[in-house]
Amino acid sequence: MTDAAHTMSRRQLIRHSAWFGAAVGLAVVGGEVISHIAGTADAARVQGRPTLRFAQVSDSHIGFTGKANSNVASSFSQAIDRINDLGYPPDFVIHTGDLTHLATPDQFDQVKQMMTGLRTPHVFTVPGEHDSVDDAGQKYRSAFGAGTRGDGWYSFDIAGVHVIALVNTLNLKKLGHLGADQLDFIAKDVAALSSDTPVIVFSHIPLFAMYPDWGWGTDDAAQALSNLRRFSSVTCLNGHVHQVFSKTEGNVTFYSGTTTAYPLPHPGDGPAPKPVTLPAGKLHDALGIREVSYTKGQNALALKERTLQ
Amino acid sequence: MTSAGLVTRIGIALALAVTGVSHAYLYIHGYRHIPTIGTAFLLQASVSFAFAALILLGGPAWLRWAGAMLAGGSLVAFGLSRTVGLFGFSEQGWQPSPHAALSAVAEVLTVALWLAYLIGRRFGRPDTRSA
Numbered sequence: 001m002t003d004a005a006h007t008m009s010r011r012q013l014i015r016h017s018a019w020f021g022a023a024v025g026l027a028v029v030g031g032e033v034i035s036h037i038a039g040t041a042d043a044a045r046v047q048g049r050p051t052l053r054f055a056q057v058s059d060s061h062i063g064f065t066g067k068a069n070s071n072v073a074s075s076f077s078q079a080i081d082r083i084n085d086l087g088y089p090p091d092f093v094i095h096t097g098d099l100t101h102l103a104t105p106d107q108f109d110q111v112k113q114m115m116t117g118l119r120t121p122h123v124f125t126v127p128g129e130h131d132s133v134d135d136a137g138q139k140y141r142s143a144f145g146a147g148t149r150g151d152g153w154y155s156f157d158i159a160g161v162h163v164i165a166l167v168n169t170l171n172l173k174k175l176g177h178l179g180a181d182q183l184d185f186i187a188k189d190v191a192a193l194s195s196d197t198p199v200i201v202f203s204h205i206p207l208f209a210m211y212p213d214w215g216w217g218t219d220d221a222a223q224a225l226s227n228l229r230r231f232s233s234v235t236c237l238n239g240h241v242h243q244v245f246s247k248t249e250g251n252v253t254f255y256s257g258t259t260t261a262y263p264l265p266h267p268g269d270g271p272a273p274k275p276v277t278l279p280a281g282k283l284h285d286a287l288g289i290r291e292v293s294y295t296k297g298q299n300a301l302a303l304k305e306r307t308l309q
Numbered sequence: 310m311t312s313a314g315l316v317t318r319i320g321i322a323l324a325l326a327v328t329g330v331s332h333a334y335l336y337i338h339g340y341r342h343i344p345t346i347g348t349a350f351l352l353q354a355s356v357s358f359a360f361a362a363l364i365l366l367g368g369p370a371w372l373r374w375a376g377a378m379l380a381g382g383s384l385v386a387f388g389l390s391r392t393v394g395l396f397g398f399s400e401q402g403w404q405p406s407p408h409a410a411l412s413a414v415a416e417v418l419t420v421a422l423w424l425a426y427l428i429g430r431r432f433g434r435p436d437t438r439s440a
Contacts, residue, residue, distance in 0.1 A: 030356075030358040244397045249401050
């Protein structure tokens with residue numbers, strides 16, 4: 001093939017540029033139309049504000065000392081400020097575990113006092129394995145267990161949504177574990193609910209197999225989830241893994257939340273999930289809170305991740 | 310353009326439109342709330358529609374190449390989301406049904422038709438419209 005065959009005339013260049021411009025223009029218009037349809041669908045369902053709005057905060061590890069974060073109390077305080085600055089008071093705030101690093105009375109006292117600064121009508125918690133390092137969660141339940149059942153699990157209804165808070169950090173071998181009593185509780189708890197009731201489940205350790213080699217999963221979660229398969233919308237929120245991750249399995253969507261303390265490696269990066277020390281100035285990009293809203297008539301919850309930066 | 314070339318062009322355009330519709334549907338029905346993935350779905354859908362329309366209108370060959378690359382990229386992303394995860398997002402099997410299967414088949418078809426077009430051009434009569 002000659003050089004001439006590869007040479008583009010001015011007319012050809014103009015023609016190709018026009019096609020390229022048309023492609024960009026059409027893509028922009030298409031994106032606008034799709035966004036508009038999505039926005040219209042939202043507006044048709046939303047009357048004033050979402051049915052339920054809450055915030056998730058996780059893995060504050062109050063008491064942690066290390067290079068990965070030299071002041072976890074300050075980070076947690078910033079997370080509380082971030083929630084208070086959302087522009088509206090969330091219906092509740094859920095802390096999905098590892099409130100403390102070593103489950104000492106002082107650490108529980110500190111985190112409890114700090115959370116009184118949250119401007120919300122309700123603060124809920126589930127324990128992490130760090131909250132029950134030496135006493136099977138007794139100190140945790142003394143601080144946060146009022147009104148719970150068994151080893152600290154509970155459920156409640158709010159704005160037409162059924163919320164279940166689970167404890168899968170006791171009786172740990174490698175993976176999280178719920179146990180027979182809690183599985184029985186879940187079965188009875190949802191038995192009377194109609195299948196169109198939106199269900200939200202909180203736990204510390206993921207209820208899906210995010211990375212079982214590091215214990216990032218719950219060995220008897222399948223039994224728990226079998227009771228929830230009939231519901232049209234099931235959303236499971238967890239902490240533990242210190243990073244945002246999501247997974248869908250049919251009608252069940254799992255969302256792992258980030259931390260306010262220090263990042264952990266991505267699954268399989270390295271031999272074990274040890275705290276990651278980030279370059280100076282980068283830590284707060286990895287820390288954050290999550291804003292969650294539910295609008296009646298929609299199956300999916302809307303999530304917004306907010307960094308502490 | 311030969312009749313085979315015309316059929317290939319229309320086939321690529323339709324397949325791109327199908328994957329665009331699937332991605333747009335999923336975006337509107339919840340995926341827009343998933344960080345990064347939502348934006349990626351919107352981008353995939355809008356660019357697919359644009360390529361489909363312009364290919365149908367007889368756009369140059371590079372549009373078919375770009376369409377095939379988009380479809381191939383979407384297939385890779387689909388594979389990643391079913392294995393190691395993509396931007397912290399993963400799904401199982403052919404969920405959500407039927408859109409996962411529909412878009413995967415359309416994307417495979419897009420790449421296959423583009424390859425057929427290339428082979429046809431190499432061994433058949435040159436497509437004068439592609440210059």
